[in-house]
Amino acid sequence: DADVTQTPRNRITKTGKRIMLECSQTKGHDRMYWYRQDPGLGLRLIYYSFDVKDINKGEISDGYSVSRQAQAKFSLSLESAIPNQTALYFCATSDRTAPAYNEQFFGPGTRLTVL
Amino acid sequence: GQQLNQSPQSMFIQEGEDVSMNCTSSSIFNTWLWYKQDPGEGPVLLIALYKAGELTSNGRLTAQFGTTRKDSFLNISASIPSDVGIYFCATFTGTASKLTFGTGTRLQVTL
Numbered sequence: 617d618a619d620v621t622q623t624p625r626n627r628i629t630k631t632g633k634r635i636m637l638e639c640s641q642t643k644g645h646d647r648m649y650w651y652r653q654d655p656g657l658g659l660r661l662i663y664y665s666f667d668v669k670d671i672n673k674g675e676i677s678d679g680y681s682v683s684r685q686a687q688a689k690f691s692l693s694l695e696s697a698i699p700n701q702t703a704l705y706f707c708a709t710s711d712r713t714a715p716a717y718n719e720q721f722f723g724p725g726t727r728l729t730v731l
Numbered sequence: 732g733q734q735l736n737q738s739p740q741s742m743f744i745q746e747g748e749d750v751s752m753n754c755t756s757s758s759i760f761n762t763w764l765w766y767k768q769d770p771g772e773g774p775v776l777l778i779a780l781y782k783a784g785e786l787t788s789n790g791r792l793t794a795q796f797g798t799t800r801k802d803s804f805l806n807i808s809a810s811i812p813s814d815v816g817i818y819f820c821a822t823f824t825g826t827a828s829k830l831t832f833g834t835g836t837r838l839q840v841t842l
Contacts (some may be wrong), residue, residue, distance in 0.1 A: 620773075656835075659819070691739075719764075720776070723773050
């Protein structure tokens with residue numbers, strides 16, 4: 617079984633719709649992250665959480681919100697989707713202990729298309 | 732934000748050839764990570780470097796921490812078809828272990 621799972625894997629939606637992407641992990645890690653990937657831009661950090669009560673903005677948080685429902689679950693929401701949010705979205709986890717916290721484990725990604 | 736530039740952007744090589752790619756920045760960093768992303772998958776960590784000048788190998792892969800601490804290099808020897816994918820460098824910028832990724836090098840291997 618995959619350690620980091622994301623649902624859905626693919627989603628097509630329309631401008632203005634609310635969308636939630638979900639991430640679950642069985643690695644027992646405290647830290648979770650959401651990234652988006654665009655061609656030629658690598659991965660950019662949207663939000664991250666170091667434990668259930670901790671939420672932090674990343675590089676490109678505008679237009680997104682997150683919820684850390686439990687240690688194992690971290691969801692990303694687009695309140696009103698727009699076409700330039702079309703991208704590949706990745707969830708990742710890491711352990712709190714050094715140097716392991718340097719290693720982030722990624723889910724398989726969610727491909728989101730906003731029409 | 733901090734930019735990590737990778738070159739080349741893409742490369743087409745024949746099976747068996749050696750590959751070199753690099754990652755440069757305008758700032759000094761204490762850690763360099765190299766990830767590989769297979770088509771349709773998330774990135775997977777290949778090698779982590781923690782000190783200037785460090786050279787670390789993982790099978791056919793070798794990564795080196797540049798002496799200026801502003802760059803890093805990844806070499807793949809005797810490439811095989813499963814080496815196909817996008818290779819990303821990454822490092823920690825700012826506080827709280829925020830990982831910043833490079834722009835990626837796309838590798839294609841022909842038989």
